Amino acid sequence: MKALVLSGGKGTRLHPLTYTNAKQLIPVANKPVLFYALEKIVAAGIYEIGIVVGDTREEIIAAVGDGRQFGEQVSISYIHQEQPLGLAHAVKLAQPFLQNDRFLMFLGDNFIEEPLGELVAHFAAPDCLDHAKVCLTRVEAPQQFGVALLSEEQERLVRVVEKPREPISDLAIVGVYLFDAHIFEAVNAIHPSARGELEITDAIQYLIDRGYRVSPHLLRGYWIDTGRMQDMLNANRTVLSQMQGALAPGVEIDERSCLYGEVVLEENVRLINSVVRGPSIIGRNVVLENTYIGPFTSIAHDTVVMNSEIEHSIILEGCTIQAIGGRIEDSLIGRHTQIYPTQGRPGAHRLLLGDHSSIGLMSA
Structure with missing residues (x-):
């Protein structure tokens, strides 16, 4: 056939x-x-x-x-x-x-x-x-x-x-x-x-x-x-519910970071003062700093997330997400997107963003 x-x-x-x-x-x-x-x-x-x-x-x-x-x-x-x-x-x-x-x-x-x-x-x-x-x-x-x-x-x-x-x-x-x-x-x-x-x-x-x-x-x-x-x-x-946790070569996890549940970290992921709660997968060359990643989250390669919280979302490759007040959840974010803080205090953000987007969100 x-x-x-x-x-x-x-x-x-x-x-x-x-x-x-x-x-x-x-x-x-x-x-x-x-x-x-x-x-x-x-x-x-x-x-x-x-x-x-x-x-x-x-x-x-x-x-x-x-x-x-x-x-x-x-x-x-x-x-x-x-x-x-x-x-x-x-x-x-x-x-x-x-x-x-x-x-x-x-x-x-x-x-x-x-x-x-x-x-x-x-x-x-x-x-x-x-x-x-x-x-x-x-x-x-x-x-x-x-x-x-x-x-x-x-x-x-x-x-x-x-x-x-x-x-x-x-x-x-x-x-x-x-x-x-x-x-x-x-x-x-x-x-x-x-x-x-x-x-x-x-x-x-x-x-x-x-x-x-x-x-x-x-x-x-x-x-x-x-x-x-x-x-x-x-x-x-x-x-993600069916995946088993795994750490690929080159992963760096500092002493202030924690993994809970089934978490997959691909090559050369760096965790700095961050928490990842599974089931989740973090792609190669991703940097997480002062960040919480909640269950059912996929982050593709070459992404940087700083001072932020993300849960139940899909983040495509090459994104930069930093200093978000409130939690990003139930979101699908396209490639090479930049998300950065502005003034004010938001609640949770729900986002569907195309490639190469640049969006300013109110910071805490």
């Missing part, structure tokens, strides 16, 4: 951060979201991977490269989608790469817990009767998702609807699919939706209407679509 990873979206729900970042490369626990998807695919035994890229293709290619960082057997091909014209359009563009092979399709900004090896092995088996398999999960607000209705025996999909006003079920379509070559018949037959896109839900419904077997797979464990700031923070919290 092959895999198709979609990484061409504009990430409008994470503006302004994604004006200058590919949304799939925003880090969760100091690792790009896209990398978690690629690791899942490789762990499932798929090594030939096509990545659909758009406006941020150069950034994606620079980060992923030829794929060897994910395993010696891995081969990456890049497929350029000039405009984000829908998931089914991406499948259509990828037909020369996929040919007639069965394949796994994974949305590059989705985050799942369940291993995919068993699912992939079943679909790849010669005796598999499914023409497609769609991963589903139960949600509280199905009107925000593509939704599936199952047959009475719960073994087939009988209807799919994209963001219905009146939900037909609480089963949301997750961004993980398996298809055989019949999907190309579908994507070449459907027409653009009202928003001008070729919808994958329309392609799936085409298969259903023509009697192809489309079966469900109800995901075990969490699923997070990391399209919004709170989703990113939730994913970060989830990953």
Whole structure:
């Protein structure tokens, strides 16, 4: 089998951060979201991977490269989608790469817990009767998702609807699919939706209407679509909750600093009169001075934090944060941002900042 990873979206729900970042490369626990998807695919035994890229293709290619960082057997091909014209359009563009092979399709900004090896092995088996398999999960607000209705025996999909006003079920379509070559018949037959896109839900419904077997797979464990700031923070919290503490070479911790719980300190981190409470991860070459870092915080490399408190936040690389009165919490801060004090006394700060921002906050 092959895999198709979609990484061409504009990430409008994470503006302004994604004006200058590919949304799939925003880090969760100091690792790009896209990398978690690629690791899942490789762990499932798929090594030939096509990545659909758009406006941020150069950034994606620079980060992923030829794929060897994910395993010696891995081969990456890049497929350029000039405009984000829908998931089914991406499948259509990828037909020369996929040919007639069965394949796994994974949305590059989705985050799942369940291993995919068993699912992939079943679909790849010669005796598999499914023409497609769609991963589903139960949600509280199905009107925000593509939704599936199952047959009475719960073994087939009988209807799919994209963001219905009146939900037909609480089963949301997750961004993980398996298809055989019949999907190309579908994507070449459907027409653009009202928003001008070729919808994958329309392609799936085409298969259903023509009697192809489309079966469900109800995901075990969490699923997070990391399209919004709170989703990113939730994913970060989830990953950090599963990490074990570790100290890399070159870490310096003075006698006035303390670590509590599961804390990961990467290479050449310096702690000066600071407290880090896990689960948290501090990236390489980070300096913390007179600072408190609370649980569920990720700080990327080459950042300096002084005289400040941060908790339940994601800080991207190269930031300078100093002398903040009050605590930064529930925040996602872009690369090379400077945060510094002005006059006055604030409460906690809630921030979503784009790259190269410079913001003045009132000091204590």
